[in-house]
Amino acid sequence: xxxxxxIGIIDSLLxxxxxxxxxxxxIYHQYPNTEAVAEFHCRSEEDLRPFSQEIQDHINRLxxxxxxxxxxxxxxxxxxxxxxxxNYLKDFQLNSEQVExxxxxxxxxxxxTGKWLDIILWEVPLLAIICEVRCQHTYPNASVDGAIAQxxxxxxxxxQRANEEGIDLDAFSLVDFGTRRRFxxxxxxxxxxxxxxxxxxxxxxxxxxxxxxxxLTPVGTQAHEWFQAHQQLSGELADSQQLALNRWLQEYPDSxxxxxxxxxxxxxxxxxxxxxLSERFIGLRHDSGDPIAWGEKAIxxxxxxxxxxxxxxxVFSDSLTLDKALTxxxxxxxxxxxxxxxxxxxxxxxxxxxxxxxxxxLTECEGRPVAKISDEPGKSICRDAEYLSQLRTAFKIVG
Numbered sequence: 001x002x003x004x005x006x007i008g009i010i011d012s013l014l015x016x017x018x019x020x021x022x023x024x025x026x027i028y029h030q031y032p033n034t035e036a037v038a039e040f041h042c043r044s045e046e047d048l049r050p051f052s053q054e055i056q057d058h059i060n061r062l063x064x065x066x067x068x069x070x071x072x073x074x075x076x077x078x079x080x081x082x083x084x085x086x087n088y089l090k091d092f093q094l095n096s097e098q099v100e101x102x103x104x105x106x107x108x109x110x111x112x113t114g115k116w117l118d119i120i121l122w123e124v125p126l127l128a129i130i131c132e133v134r135c136q137h138t139y140p141n142a143s144v145d146g147a148i149a150q151x152x153x154x155x156x157x158x159x160q161r162a163n164e165e166g167i168d169l170d171a172f173s174l175v176d177f178g179t180r181r182r183f184x185x186x187x188x189x190x191x192x193x194x195x196x197x198x199x200x201x202x203x204x205x206x207x208x209x210x211x212x213x214x215x216l217t218p219v220g221t222q223a224h225e226w227f228q229a230h231q232q233l234s235g236e237l238a239d240s241q242q243l244a245l246n247r248w249l250q251e252y253p254d255s256x257x258x259x260x261x262x263x264x265x266x267x268x269x270x271x272x273x274x275x276x277l278s279e280r281f282i283g284l285r286h287d288s289g290d291p292i293a294w295g296e297k298a299i300x301x302x303x304x305x306x307x308x309x310x311x312x313x314x315v316f317s318d319s320l321t322l323d324k325a326l327t328x329x330x331x332x333x334x335x336x337x338x339x340x341x342x343x344x345x346x347x348x349x350x351x352x353x354x355x356x357x358x359x360x361x362l363t364e365c366e367g368r369p370v371a372k373i374s375d376e377p378g379k380s381i382c383r384d385a386e387y388l389s390q391l392r393t394a395f396k397i398v399g
Contacts, residue, residue: 009184012071013125016124018206019221019223021208022252024121028088034117035116035365036114036364038361039110040358040359041361043378044356046134048134051137054133058129066091075208080252094118099126100113122360123180124180127358128179131180148191150349154323162326167326172326172329173201174201174325175204175205175342176195176210176343177205177317177342177346178206179347181348183348183353187348187350188210192210193214204219206218206341221258221285227241228370231371232368240394249277257282258313259273260285263374266289266375282312285314288376291328295316295331298336309335310334317341320343322345369383371391
C-alpha cells in the first residue's frame with residue numbers, strides 16, 4: 001500500500017504499450033547515451049493539480065518495480081528481442097528522480113529528464129496512473145459492469161450495421177490500444193477479456209502484460225518520439241525522417257514493419273518513403289487527419305511505385321470508435337489490408353464518464369528542441385516557434 005491508501009495502479013512494468021519496449025531496444029543498440037526531455041500535457045480543460053500528491057505516490061511505487069523472470073522469459077519467446085537487451089531489462093528500474101511535478105501554473109505540469117533509454121518507459125504507466133487517479137475521484141460510482149454493458153451495446157450496433165450494409169467482417173481486425181487513457185486497470189482487463197471471449201474480430205492488444213497473461217498477440221512498432229528524436233540525431237533536418245525509417249529497419253529487418261506517418265504530415269512522409277522503404281515496410285499507421293483521404297494517398301503512393309496495395313496494411317489508430325472503424329474498413333475493402341487500434345473508446349467508455357485527453361511527448365533531444373507537426377493542427381506540439389518554422393521549411397510544409 002502507498003500513502004494514498006490505494007493499491008498500486010501499475011504492478012508490472014509490462015503493463016505498457018509494446019512499441020515502448022520495441023523502441024527501447026532500438027535505443028539500447030543505437031542511441032544508448034542520447035539525452036531527452038518529455039513533457040506532460042492535458043489537452044482537456046481539466047485541473048489535475050489536486051491529484052498531484054497521489055500521482056507522486058504512485059510514481060514512487062512504480063519506480064520500485066522491475067521485470068520478473070517470467071516476464072523476461074515471455075519476451076524471449078518473441079523473435080525480435082535480442083539477448084543483450086533482455087539482460088539489460090533484468091536490472092532495469094525507473095528512476096522517480098527523473099520526474100518533476102509542478103503545480104505552480106494553472107495546469108498540472110510534469111517533466112521527465114534523462115537518458116532517452118531510461119525515460120522512455122515512463123509515458124504509458126504515468127498516463128494510466130493520471131487517468132485512473134482522476135477517474136477514482138471524479139467517478140467513484142462508475143463500475144466495470146457499466147463499462148461492459150456499454151461495450152455490449154456498441155458491439156450489438158456494430159454487428160447490426162455490418163449485417164444491414166452487407167459488410168463481410170472476415171478481414172476486420174480489432175486491436176486494443178487502450179492502456180494510457182483507460183478508466184482503470186480493472187476496466188481495461190475486463191474489456192479485453194470480454195473481447196477475447198466474444199468477438200472473433202479481436203486480434204490482439206498493444207499491452208504486453210495483457211498479451212502475456214491472456215495469450216494475445218502483442219501489437220505495436222514505433223511512436224512519434226522515434227521520428228522526433230531523429231530531428232536532432234541526423235546531420236540535416238530534412239534527412240531525419242529517412243534516417244529514422246532506415247535505423248528502424250536496421251533494428252528490425254524482418255519484423256515490426258509498420259511505419260507511423262504523421263510526425264510531420266502524410267505528404268512529407270510519402271516524399272521520403274521511397275521505393276526501397278515502401279517495399280521493406282509492410283504498411284503504415286494513421287494517427288491524425290482524415291483517415292479516408294490518408295488511406296487513398298497511401299494506395300496511390302503504392303500504385304505509383306508499382307506495388308500492389310493488397311500486399312500492404314494500413315493501421316488506423318486516431319480516436320477511433322467501432323462505428324468509424326467499420327466505415328473505414330468498408331471503404332478500403334479488397335483494396336488494401338486494414339487493422340484498427342481502438343483505445344479510449346474501448347477502455348474509458350462508461351456511462352456518464354468524460355474521457356481525459358492527455359499526452360506525454362518528447363520536447364527535447366540532446367538539449368535541442370524536437371517537434372511533431374502532424375496532419376491535424378491541434379495535435380502539433382512544440383514550444384519553440386523558431387524551431388517549428390525550421391522544421392516546416394526543411395519538409396516544405398506550406399502554411
